[in-house]
Amino acid sequence: MSKPLVVFDKVQKHFGNFIAVKELDFEIREGEFLAIMGPSGCGKTTTLRMLAGLEAPSIGEIRLNGKVMNNVAPHERDTPLVWQSLALFPFLTARENVEFGLKMRGVDKAERKERALKWLEKMGILEFADRDISTLSGGQKQRVALARSLVMEPQILLLDEPLSALDAHLVIRMQAVLTDLQRELGITFVYVTHSQSEAFAMADRVVIMGEGRIAQIGSPKDIYREPANQFVAEFVGRNNILSGTVSSLTKSTAEITTPSGTFSVPMNEVALSEGQNASFVISADLVHISMDEPKGENTAHCKLISEEFVGSMVTLFLEDAQGHEFKVQMQERELSKFDLKGGDEIWLSWDTQSAHVLDEH
Amino acid sequence: MNANRTLNVILGIYVALIFAFVFAPIIFSMIFSFNSQRFPTIPLGSFTTEWYAKILADPDIWEAALNSLIVSCSTAVIATFLGFCTAYSDYRYNFRFKGPYLALILLPPTIPLIIMALAMLAWFSKIGMSGQIYSIIIAHSVLTAPFAMAVIRLRLNQMDPDLESAAWNLGGSEWATMRHVIIPFCKPAIFSGLFLTAAVSFDEFAVSWFVSGLNKTLPVIILEIVQGNIDPQVNAIGTFVFLISMTLVVLAQIFFASRQMKSIRP
Numbered sequence: 318m319s320k321p322l323v324v325f326d327k328v329q330k331h332f333g334n335f336i337a338v339k340e341l342d343f344e345i346r347e348g349e350f351l352a353i354m355g356p357s358g359c360g361k362t363t364t365l366r367m368l369a370g371l372e373a374p375s376i377g378e379i380r381l382n383g384k385v386m387n388n389v390a391p392h393e394r395d396t397p398l399v400w401q402s403l404a405l406f407p408f409l410t411a412r413e414n415v416e417f418g419l420k421m422r423g424v425d426k427a428e429r430k431e432r433a434l435k436w437l438e439k440m441g442i443l444e445f446a447d448r449d450i451s452t453l454s455g456g457q458k459q460r461v462a463l464a465r466s467l468v469m470e471p472q473i474l475l476l477d478e479p480l481s482a483l484d485a486h487l488v489i490r491m492q493a494v495l496t497d498l499q500r501e502l503g504i505t506f507v508y509v510t511h512s513q514s515e516a517f518a519m520a521d522r523v524v525i526m527g528e529g530r531i532a533q534i535g536s537p538k539d540i541y542r543e544p545a546n547q548f549v550a551e552f553v554g555r556n557n558i559l560s561g562t563v564s565s566l567t568k569s570t571a572e573i574t575t576p577s578g579t580f581s582v583p584m585n586e587v588a589l590s591e592g593q594n595a596s597f598v599i600s601a602d603l604v605h606i607s608m609d610e611p612k613g614e615n616t617a618h619c620k621l622i623s624e625e626f627v628g629s630m631v632t633l634f635l636e637d638a639q640g641h642e643f644k645v646q647m648q649e650r651e652l653s654k655f656d657l658k659g660g661d662e663i664w665l666s667w668d669t670q671s672a673h674v675l676d677e678h
Numbered sequence: 679m680n681a682n683r684t685l686n687v688i689l690g691i692y693v694a695l696i697f698a699f700v701f702a703p704i705i706f707s708m709i710f711s712f713n714s715q716r717f718p719t720i721p722l723g724s725f726t727t728e729w730y731a732k733i734l735a736d737p738d739i740w741e742a743a744l745n746s747l748i749v750s751c752s753t754a755v756i757a758t759f760l761g762f763c764t765a766y767s768d769y770r771y772n773f774r775f776k777g778p779y780l781a782l783i784l785l786p787p788t789i790p791l792i793i794m795a796l797a798m799l800a801w802f803s804k805i806g807m808s809g810q811i812y813s814i815i816i817a818h819s820v821l822t823a824p825f826a827m828a829v830i831r832l833r834l835n836q837m838d839p840d841l842e843s844a845a846w847n848l849g850g851s852e853w854a855t856m857r858h859v860i861i862p863f864c865k866p867a868i869f870s871g872l873f874l875t876a877a878v879s880f881d882e883f884a885v886s887w888f889v890s891g892l893n894k895t896l897p898v899i900i901l902e903i904v905q906g907n908i909d910p911q912v913n914a915i916g917t918f919v920f921l922i923s924m925t926l927v928v929l930a931q932i933f934f935a936s937r938q939m940k941s942i943r944p
Binding site for chain 2: 371392393395401402420421
């Protein structure tokens, strides 16, 4: 585990009576690709702006390389940000935009030009160096914005939803550009997004924020398979969430009785006792379907409501007799064996080990 | 299609009529400035440049023209600077009483000029500053700053709110950001403001007449000539003043339009 580059020490941010960030207490490690993800208004952008010095924490400390940054002016920090709006200077050419930070830092003209051109070349837009910003396409502007920040050769790069204005196919391409750059340069990326696919595709670790707090920090896989609580489970989506009471306990499993039936779940770090309320999730892609009642435990009889195609993956939306919604995700070619249509009744089943108990706190 | 064409013709005539209504007096004044007859009557006499020769030979008019030039140039610079500062303070900061603050700044052009002129005269005499050329410059700056502010404010409103923060983020101090981002971004509006305030100041009569004392500007000298007798020289000066103001306004408009056409956001 590498050493922490940035430490958020019990940080809060208040705007008058509104508390944007309630308590942040986490570290950003050197050289990692960290994504901060959450619904709008969760405080993720405020967190990033505090790191760039555009907002000062109301309570707590932010330390960069061990140095308290609370009162350091934005222009005295080395934390370039790639803006959601890109915020390119419209009266400058692409190259002048890239040179801007170096000019502010007093780098002489010849070196400025050389470094700017080097980065424009690296981003594959050298031919547009002397073009006006307004004549560039969305993807090209995006690359200018990246070059403008990276030319500063920072230790840490902040990105605020930089791909949200791009077309879907460009997003995928830019994701690859970003991950390659991060690996190659070895600098820390802090990437704020509301898009799960962007965060999970690129990040080493993901911070899920909700209502000004951290809901979970972990690798994309941890967060997807083992959401810590109901908020994360719902936010990550494509999860089946069931709630009930603990009816019996063994050493390694627990039985949870829900309106949809009794299911067994593996024990994890969440302490369970008999009679208490508990919720658990099963990822939609870990649920199997069959026409006949399967043997064993963890089954549900459902009616197909609708299906949704995304590429080769299909998500089925189903409902059991109690009206509880289930989701099943599978390959389209697998599904085609079943020849299903709306209203058909089928059986769902899953392994006990696929279930994951949520921490209610 | 046909109905559309008819409509276009009607609209065209309508616009032409409006232009005729606005510019006819000025065009007549121009025509009579080249007319040999003393009185502006039809039929016209012969073509002459006598009136122009006369005003060119008159040292009073030269002095007035010089005064007007000094006043309008100084006013343009001061008023545009003030206008820029207020527009930027409005863009950048939120504070209590911002509404009244803006209202107060925008107030001068809404006050009847004659009242404004009297008040200026009374005030300047009280503090011993009346009758100087700088009195006119101060009065005109107050009067025209809101025009500059309005134009620059429009421009600032088109600016991506992240642009300034982006400059700080890249290591620009507040002053460096002002110099390298805000002012370049506002440049077309600043030029537009300069020309607009110069034009308003160049034309302004009432305030100049009250506070100028012996330092007459062109509009003031026009009145003096007209008061004395009917003299076609007025037409010649009028034509000259009109052409200068018009040029300034057109320049202001060109700068104003050029930034509208350029795509604003990156």
